[in-house]
Amino acid sequence: xxxxxxxxxxxxxxxxxxxxxxxxxxxVRVTRLVLDQYLLKYYNKxxxxxxxxxxxxxxxxxVVLLKALAERRAKLVTHxxxxxxxxxxxxxxxxxxxxxxxxxxxxxxxxxxxNPAGSLTEKLQExxxxxxxxxxxxxxxxx
Amino acid sequence: xxxxxRYPIRRTxxxxxxxxxxxxxxxxxxxxxxxxxxxxxxxxxxFVFFNIPQIxxxxxxxxxxxxxxxxxxxxxxxxxxxxxxxxxxxxxxxxKDISQHVKKILGKSEEVLQAEExxxxxxxxxxxxxxxxxxxRECMCEVEGQVPCPGLIPLPNEMRGKYKSQMKGTED
Numbered sequence: 001x002x003x004x005x006x007x008x009x010x011x012x013x014x015x016x017x018x019x020x021x022x023x024x025x026x027x028v029r030v031t032r033l034v035l036d037q038y039l040l041k042y043y044n045k046x047x048x049x050x051x052x053x054x055x056x057x058x059x060x061x062x063v064v065l066l067k068a069l070a071e072r073r074a075k076l077v078t079h080x081x082x083x084x085x086x087x088x089x090x091x092x093x094x095x096x097x098x099x100x101x102x103x104x105x106x107x108x109x110x111x112x113x114x115n116p117a118g119s120l121t122e123k124l125q126e127x128x129x130x131x132x133x134x135x136x137x138x139x140x141x142x143x
Numbered sequence: 144x145x146x147x148x149r150y151p152i153r154r155t156x157x158x159x160x161x162x163x164x165x166x167x168x169x170x171x172x173x174x175x176x177x178x179x180x181x182x183x184x185x186x187x188x189x190f191v192f193f194n195i196p197q198i199x200x201x202x203x204x205x206x207x208x209x210x211x212x213x214x215x216x217x218x219x220x221x222x223x224x225x226x227x228x229x230x231x232x233x234x235x236x237x238x239k240d241i242s243q244h245v246k247k248i249l250g251k252s253e254e255v256l257q258a259e260e261x262x263x264x265x266x267x268x269x270x271x272x273x274x275x276x277x278x279x280r281e282c283m284c285e286v287e288g289q290v291p292c293p294g295l296i297p298l299p300n301e302m303r304g305k306y307k308s309q310m311k312g313t314e315d
Contacts, residue, residue: 012171012222014208033199033207040154042196063210065172065222082226085174086213093214094230103178103215 008078013049013066014085017058025077026051026058028066052080061088153196162197164242165251166205172222173198176210177233187217189238221249 019027028049033042051066052073058064063086066079073080086092091100099106145151152158166173175195177187191209199207219231219241229249233241251259271278284292290302300306 010171010206011224014172014174014206014222030206031208033195035200040156040159042199067226086210091213093216094220095214095216095218095232095234100214102212103181105215 008068011068012082013068013079015049015064015066017060017062017064018048020053020056020058020060022050024052024054024056026053026064026081028064028079049079050074050077052077057081058084059088062086150192153193159197159200162194162201163250164194164198164201164246165256166198166202166249167251169224170202170205170221170249171224172206172208174208174210174220174222175217175233176213176220177217178212178215183234184217186236186238186241187219187233190233190241193238194242219245 013028013030015028015030017026018029028051030047030049031044032047034045035042049066051064052069058081062084065082065085067082069078069080072078092098093100093105096105099108146154148154175187175191177191178184179188195207195209199205217233219233221229221231223229231241231245231248236244267277269279272280272282275281280286282292283289290298
């Protein structure tokens with residue numbers, strides 16, 4: 001039987017992961033714009049592809065770049081995972097490299113944890129000062 | 144009776160065919176990230192509204208995907224055949240600036256387009272007869288002023304081989 005050298009027409013594909021229940025395989029939905037002949041308007045047409053994901057790093061909802069395999073791996077698996085473009089819940093803005101959620105930047109927790117030892121003693125001193133001032137303030141109110 | 148929708152001119156064949164961005168053969172995927180609100184994304188939104196149909200019409204084999212409200216700044220991303228990725232910032236730009244920039248970096252130039260059109264014209268000779276897919280006409284009977292198709296109108300007896308052979312037989 002003839003071996004299909006290039007399995008599919010599309011070499012590179014971007015899609016969204018819809019299922020990861022198969023072992024080492026991700027089900028990816030790819031949308032392409034197709035022109036409606038009468039309305040002359042473009043609509044999204046869906047197609048599902050199966051992609052080989054050896055490390056099982058995809059979760060449902062990721063946006064993923066797939067590369068066509070040289071030879072068809074299984075009856076349905078025709079592509080492999082090239083890179084995860086946008087990880088769901090952890091989108092990284094390509095322009096700045098920072099974590100992003102919608103139209104806001106997410107502040108990472110590591111910024112507030114810098115210099116813990118030095119700041120603790122300072123914070124204790126601040127607390128003493130604030131406690132003293134609050135006592136002074138309370139006394140006139142009691143009276 | 145006017146067409147329905149806002150800017151229905153986008154839905155005419157003439158408008159679609161007027162698109163000037165024809166991508167180079169290495170461009171496989173185009174991704175547009177933009178936000179639905181905010182002034183920064185205004186150019187990107189107009190680009191998607193006006194220019195994406197033209198681009199997709201001229202490049203039917205390029206996958207175009209739109210992502211809304213993922214990142215604060217709008218941008219375009221192109222995925223090329225050798226694995227390269229091209230990032231185009233669209234923050235605060237006008238939709239005409241974006242399309243001109245894209246045409247400059249990833250579009251085929253005027254000379255290349257004209258050369259391709261010449262090659263296509265040379266390849267298809269209008270004088271040939273054949274299937275409708277490759278040639279203009281299939282049979283001489285389609286041309287005005289020539290003998291009409293005998294399937295529609297019977298030929299005169301002088302041109303019919305059957306009649307001629309009958310005449311030859313009854314002569315002797």
